[in-house]
Amino acid sequence: MxxxxxxxxxxxxxxxxxxxxxxxxxxxFSGEISEARIGAFMAALATKGETFEEIAGAAKAMRRKAIRIQTLSKKVIDIVGTGGDASGSFNISTTTSFVVAGAGVTVAKHGNRSISSQCGSADVLEELGLNLNTDPEIVEEAINEIGIGFMFAPLYHGSMKYAGKARQECGIRSIFNMLGPLTNPAAASCQLLGVYAPELTEMFAKALKLLGVSKAFVVHGHDGMDEITTTALTRVSALHEGAIHSFDLNPLDFFEDFADPKDLKGGGREENAAITKAVLKGEKGPRRDIVLLNAGVALVAADMADSIKTGIAIAEESIDTGKALEKLEQLVRFTQENG
Structure with a gap:
């Protein structure tokens, strides 16, 4: 049809x-469809409600059109959120990525500048000194040699330009907002994926299954965060060996008290970059705790830990030995020298 x-x-x-x-x-993505018809497609699909088959099909098309990255490691993780949670938190996923890389897991981070928040992953990484406009070959080399690389989404998904104007003019949340976390150019085999609504955790887990991801945790904090939160329970849909299991994760199983949401707030690029550096340098407190919890779950997804508790201990070691910060410094240096 x-x-x-x-x-x-x-x-x-x-x-x-x-x-x-x-x-x-x-x-x-071939440029054959008018903006009016793209707008109609977005609005009609959003009104009907997207299914996991529709999302997976769209993601497969976007992957086909993307520039691909080849990784040497069979186990590669992406830690990413859909955004759109309006929480105003610091860049938790980005900070977590360096902790996980410091623990020895290959991380292929895929992200963009801010769309709905003050500071997206690309914004904070640029502020930390990363050169975003590096060729895919250089990013591939970074992932394979350092164990972490950042794929700046617009450089890999050029065909998205055909939907750009319709998205801008319609101004509605659509299927395109869902595709970023599902279209990693390195085809990450495992994921920690945050979503902006609780009803999406299972849907995204089913889509990841269709996309061939072996192990994933799709999460939504009951405080509204598209991360595993420490201020409330988190809805989790876990994908493992084709089976999906949903449950609520309680931070009180790992920490003494719920965090105060204001302690997790970020700001602009400079403030968020300073927070990321402080956490990676070993600063204690609620920011460290939320990064440890997310890293702990990510390490379970990557089969580096057999429980979240063990994952948290490995994440602590990654920070306290300086390995997490070293990964950031190595990546910044590599992109500056080879950009």
């Missing part, structure tokens, strides 16, 4: 299969 036929199905409230969703996105 062609684009218009599939669009009519969505408008009629019918779900698409994975193949039809992929076909519609391939048409959009």
């Amino acid at each position: 062609d684009f218009t036929g599939n669009l009519k199905k969505i408008i009629a409230g019918q779900d698409l299969d994975e193949e039809s969703s992929a076909s519609m996105l391939m048409d959009i």
Whole structure:
């Protein structure tokens, strides 16, 4: 069925299969579809409600069009959020990525500048000295040699430009907001993925399964964060060997008290970069705790730890031995010298 036929199905409230969703996105990414029809597609799909098959199909199309990164390690993790949680927290996923890399896991971080927050992963990394505009070959080398690299999304997903104007003019949250965490150019085999709504955890876990991810934790904090939070319980959908299991994770199983949300707040680029550096340098407190908890779960996803408690202990060692900070410094130096 062609684009218009599939669009009519969505408008009629019918779900698409994975193949039809992929076909519609391939048409959009080829530049053949007008902005009006892209806008209609976004609005109709958002009104109907996206299914995990539609999301997986769209992600597969976007992956096909992306510049790919080849990694030497079979076990590669991405720690990423959808954004859109309006929490105003510091860059937890980005900070966590260096802790996990310091523990010996290969990290292929995929991200962008801020869309809905004050400071996205690309913004804070640039402030920390990273050269974002490095060729994919250099990023590939960083991932394989240092054990961590950052893929600046616009450089890998050029075909997204065809949806750019419609997205900007419509100004609605759409399927395109969901695709970033599912379209890692290094095809990360495991993920810690934060989503902006609790009903999305299981849906994203099912989409990751269709995309061939072996192990993942999809999370949403009950305080609204697209991270594992320490201020409340976190909804978790765990994907492992094809099975999906959902549960609530309680930070009180690992720490004495719930954190105060104000202690996790960030700000602009400079403030968030300073917070990331402070945590990696060993500063104690609620910021360290939330990074340790997220890193602990990420290390379970990467099979580096058999429990979250063990993962937290490994994450503490990564920070306290200076290995986490060293990964940041190595990556900054590498991108500056080879950019």
